[in-house]
Amino acid sequence: MRALVLLLMAGSAGAExxxxxxxxxxxxxxxxxxxxxxxxDQPGALSDPGQALxxxxxxxxxxxxxxxxxxxxxxxxIDRNQIVPLAYRSGNIVIRAEGRALARGGxxxxxxxxxxxSHSLVSGVVAPDGSVVVGGLP
Numbered sequence: 001m002r003a004l005v006l007l008l009m010a011g012s013a014g015a016e017x018x019x020x021x022x023x024x025x026x027x028x029x030x031x032x033x034x035x036x037x038x039x040x041d042q043p044g045a046l047s048d049p050g051q052a053l054x055x056x057x058x059x060x061x062x063x064x065x066x067x068x069x070x071x072x073x074x075x076x077x078i079d080r081n082q083i084v085p086l087a088y089r090s091g092n093i094v095i096r097a098e099g100r101a102l103a104r105g106g107x108x109x110x111x112x113x114x115x116x117x118s119h120s121l122v123s124g125v126v127a128p129d130g131s132v133v134v135g136g137l138p
Contacts, residue, residue, distance in 0.1 A: 015041035017066045018052055024061040027104075029054065029075050035067065042066040056106065074106030077130045085131040086113060086124065099132065 016037040024034060030052050037049070045066035046052055055072040078084055078101045088095040099113035105126040112123050113132050124132035 015039075016047055017042040018046040018049060019064050019066055020061045022063055024057050026057050026059055027076070028057045030057065030072065038064070044068055074108060076104040076106045077128075078105045078111065078126055078132070080104055083116070084113060086115065086122070086134060087127075087131055088134045090135055101132070105132075 017040050018035055019038045021034055021036050024030070028034070032049070032053065035049055035052055037047070045068055051069075052067055052072055054075070056075040057071060058073050059071050061067060061071055080101055080103055082101045084099055084101050086097040086099040088097075098116045099122070100116055102112040102114060102121070105111040107126055107128050109126045110123055111126060111132065112121055113134075114121055122134045124134040127133050
């Protein structure tokens with residue numbers, strides 16, 4: 001029994017969790033100085049700085065708080081109220097229009113956009129070139 005307890009303790013001794021080193025506001029792109037590894041195992045928290053560096057915070061993260069995958073995402077390419085190109089794709093047909101972004105978004109995020117010509121609201125995926133694709137994927 002004693003060997004089992006020692007084995008369990010030894011398995012958790014090396015666990016580390018990625019935590020914030022300072023208060024991080026939403027929209028902060030994470031750099032080396034913003035995160036560190038702390039002893040302990042927080043279920044669901046990141047444990048590799050490489051998973052967080054270059055990502056943008058989606059929520060406020062306080063010093064010492066574990067960083068969860070849902071707290072960060074790709075950096076925003078589109079800001080709220082920015083004029084963006086819209087593309088609707090269906091097979092070989094592509095319809096292009098101009099829209100106003102109603103939210104911030106990074107590559108792969110789904111955001112709402114208002115078509116500036118028709119004033120209709122559509123949802124689309126932010127593409128790597130900064131456009132918003134409605135319908136089929138690029």
